[in-house]
Amino acid sequence: MxxxxxxxxxxxxxxxxxxxxxxxxxxxxxxxxxxxxxxxxxxxxxxxxxxxxxxxxxxxxxxxxxxxxxxxxxxxxxxxxxxxxxxxxxxxxxxxxxxxxxxxxxxxxxxxxxxxxxxxxxxxxxxxxxxRLPDLPGLLPCLGLTVYVCPDCDGYEISNKKTIVMGAGKTGATMALTLTYWTDDITYINHEQSDPGADLAKRLADKNIAYVNEPIKRILTENEWKFRGVELAGGKRLDADRGFVAFGGxxxxxxxxxxxxxxxxxxxxxxxxxxxxxxxxxxxxxxxxxxxxxxxxxxxxxxxxxxxxxxxxxxxxxxxxxx
Incomplete structure (x- = not known):
């Protein structure tokens, strides 16, 4: 070289x-x-x-x-x-x-x-x-290991695991629905609080996807790279085994x-x-x-x-x- x-x-x-x-x-x-x-x-x-x-x-x-x-x-x-x-x-x-x-x-x-x-x-x-990734403490060390961006690449990695989708509006909602192919334990956190629209909101409910319309304060991790959930802006903690990011743009x-x-x-x-x-x-x-x-x-x-x-x-x- x-x-x-x-x-x-x-x-x-x-x-x-x-x-x-x-x-x-x-x-x-x-x-x-x-x-x-x-x-x-x-x-x-x-x-x-x-x-x-x-x-x-x-x-x-x-x-x-x-x-x-x-x-x-x-x-x-x-x-x-x-x-x-x-x-x-x-x-x-x-x-x-x-x-x-x-x-x-x-x-x-x-x-x-x-x-x-x-x-x-x-x-x-x-x-x-x-x-387009959010500026959240703890996110970058997890990428590709326990937090993912591409369902075609890494949907398999969340098989039957409790998963949090961190996203924005329609993009995040669509990702959450896509991931139901691999797991039925999904929470969608609309970090940017942009409206996903009535149709997607209904589809989320129909698939029993928990919906949280609140910003994320930080990523919770173990040994820096193991995703363990998030802490919301209001202080509440949500636990999970894996994460996906879907913000669009x-x-x-x-x-x-x-x-x-x-x-x-x-x-x-x-x-x-x-x-x-x-x-x-x-x-x-x-x-x-x-x-x-x-x-x-x-x-x-x-x-x-x-x-x-x-x-x-x-x-x-x-x-x-x-x-």
């Missing part, structure tokens, strides 16, 4: 033309970005991963549904293994947040928040999604896609070709949670590899054309 030096745009000039340094710029060093880098590295391509060092996979303490990890694996550990994996390939890392991306006839130039610039022939956007990190004119859905997820993972903008690919699909680590891995295969096909075409 190689660290980069900042590159001045002036140093990228050669004979009056923009000299493209990297075959591919990967924006985002999470699961999709790292998997793509592994595949491109095995194609002997020059790759730069630009990582803001913060994302969904940095806060999840354990993923439970990944082949080969029956006891679970922490997101940051998985990322560290990915970085070790790419160390033998022609893959470099730069840590920073990209704020601007420009496309020209020569490729792409990106700029981070401190002014460093890098150029490449292709771009893979693997910028992910960040959950998750941040889809597709602002760079917007700059490039990439097509997005109303919820800001990026649309890609199902086969190639390329966007509507030539030589711009996207993979992982930022794409419109179920947000699973295993899906992100597959999309990273899939995008890399088609990036390689495009780079081979560029090689033949002398670009």
């Amino acid at each position: 190689k660290e980069t030096m900042s590159v001045s745009l002036d140093l990228l000039k050669k004979a009056g033309d923009l000299y493209v340094k990297y075959d591919c710029l990967i924006i985002g060093g999470g699961i999709a970005g790292l998997q793509a880098a592994i595949q491109l590295g095995r194609y002997k391509r020059s790759v730069l991963i630009i990582d803001a060092s913060w994302g969904r996979s940095t806060i999840c303490k354990s993923y439970h549904n990944i082949l080969g990890w029956p006891d679970g694996v922490a997101g940051d550990h998985l990322r560290d293994l990915g970085k070790q994996h790419v160390s033998s390939y022609n893959v470099s890392f730069h840590y920073g947040k990209i704020i601007e991306v420009i496309k020209s006839e020569h490729g792409f130039t990106v700029t981070d928040e401190t002014g460093n610039q890098f150029s490449g022939k292709c771009i893979l956007l693997a910028t992910g999604v960040m959950d 998750n941040k889809v990190n597709s602002d760079l896609a917007k700059q490039l004119g990439v097509e997005r859905l109303e919820n800001n997820h990026i649309l890609v070709d199902p086969r190639t993972k390329m966007t509507n903008v030539a030589n711009v690919w996207a993979a992982g949670d930022v794409v419109a699909h179920s947000e699973l680590v295993t899906v992100a891995m597959g999309e990273g590899s899939q995008a890399a295969i088609w990036i390689q096909k495009k780079l081979l075409e560029m090689d033949r054309e002398g670009k």
